Amino acid sequence: MKKLIISLAFLASSATTFAQDMLGSNEKSDRAKFLRGALTDLRTCYDINYYHLDVKIDIDNQSVNGSNEFAFTATKDFEQLQFDLFENLKVEKVVYKGKSVPFTREFAAVFVKFPKIKKGSKDRFTVFYSGNPRVAKMPPWDGGFIFKKDKSGNPFVSVACQGLGASVWWPNKDHQSDEVDSMLVSIIAPKDLDCIANGRSRGKAEGKDGYTKHNWFVGNPINNYNIAFYIGKYAHWTDTYNGEDGKLSLDFYALREDSAQARPHWDADVKPMLKSFEYWFGPYPWYKDGYKLVQAPHLGMEHQSAVAYGNQFKKGYLGRDQSGTGHGLKWDFITIHETGHEWFGNNITTKDIADMWVHEGFTTYSEALFTESTQGKKAGEDYVIGQRRNIGNKSPLIGVYNTNTEGDPDMYNKGANIIHTIRQLIDNDEKFRQILRGLSKTFYHSTTTSAAVEAFIAKQSGLKLDKFFDQYLRHAKIPALEYKIDNGTLQYRWITDVTGFDMPVKVSLKAGEYTLIKPTNDWKSVKVDASINNDNFTVERNFYVKTKKAE
16 A cells, blocks of 8 residues: 655644635635734733643543633733634633633634733633534644544544644633743543643542543643643553753653553663753753653654654654655654754744744754764764755745744754754854753743844854844745856855845865855855866855856
């Protein structure tokens, strides 16, 4: 049977596309996207401190019924706020100080009226809701619930909703800019099944209706789309990693029927991966909540402290090497990539999904760094350079702000190659490593922007990178070095969208050697050795640029 393997480049981008397609391209769609993506006063008037999601999952009817408590701090005086819940789910009531309060709905936005709440006050309300959440058609790309069965016919249920939004299944302030400080996740599932969620278990309680409530507490800030659950018949084992911040608990959950295969497969990668990532990025960000790897009924997602795994216990990406070099077949793509997001995406989260290249570019580069840590520097270079074959350069990496619209799927492989090129410009691996670690420390447990990340890298590197980032992130094309060699002289210039682009680059002025030159948009010239001509002139391979021989 022919198997279709879909590139991970669509992991989050397709989720947003599906959401937009459902609405259509018209005025209503624009309004819905605005309500979903914009930071209006009705969202910025309150800062989320704590959620308690308490929901029953009815697997037979594919429905939910429960509540979410919002605890918040008022950032200004207000009488109305917005939270979010997809239209197909019913808001039963909103309770404030023991009484129901009025609300209205527009698309997935819910507007609640309160008595006047004063700036600085800490308050709370609870939303009760029910209905049949959207079932994902092609998880995790399009987002929603996943209802499957294991090989023995037991229920195997989870959710994935990046891009589409956590409001596809539970009420929340669905905007990446405001991460809740801590959260209790209570999932009520059939009593004969196990249930795992983010953070650490706070026990379970059996009900009289054949269901059991499983309580999981997240003690660190977390973005909404990372909240997930996994229901099935699981085997569970533990281990410990002696990391930079002490002993890190490791918990592994595989379906019971797959556990014998899962143990040696995960053991081969997890501790070497954590050693590599802590070396490059700094301490694992969630020692308080631990590290869990959980088998899921979809390919994978970076669910914080409970990473979703569905790569069929194969090396590479479902047995395939994304780079075409062979280096990616020596480790499990999903284990490495999704765990890399614990630093970039989970620890460092962009306020707007338009800046998601920060999540995906750095995480994709983590694959190359892990390859370098385990197979050598050249192998790491081979890997990231090999990923260029997947880049289209058709649209900018940064998307449209305030509309919940991300940039081009090139954010994965192009993003990684942008970072690799910056590494060449810094030309000091230890300094580069300290910048990566500095990112994790400076933006620790916070939300930020691409602009802030760009500014940090520029300041710490001492390089002028504003035009570099504008060309690579905000335009589709990469810089093209136009050149011609005549009578022993190389003439060269950059062809770019950004005026004044002046990135240095290493080129072959002599066979077997590379020399740093400093092109601009104006023609320059330099003498070359007789061994170099128009046909064998090259740019050093670690710089992600095009070359164009002048006519």
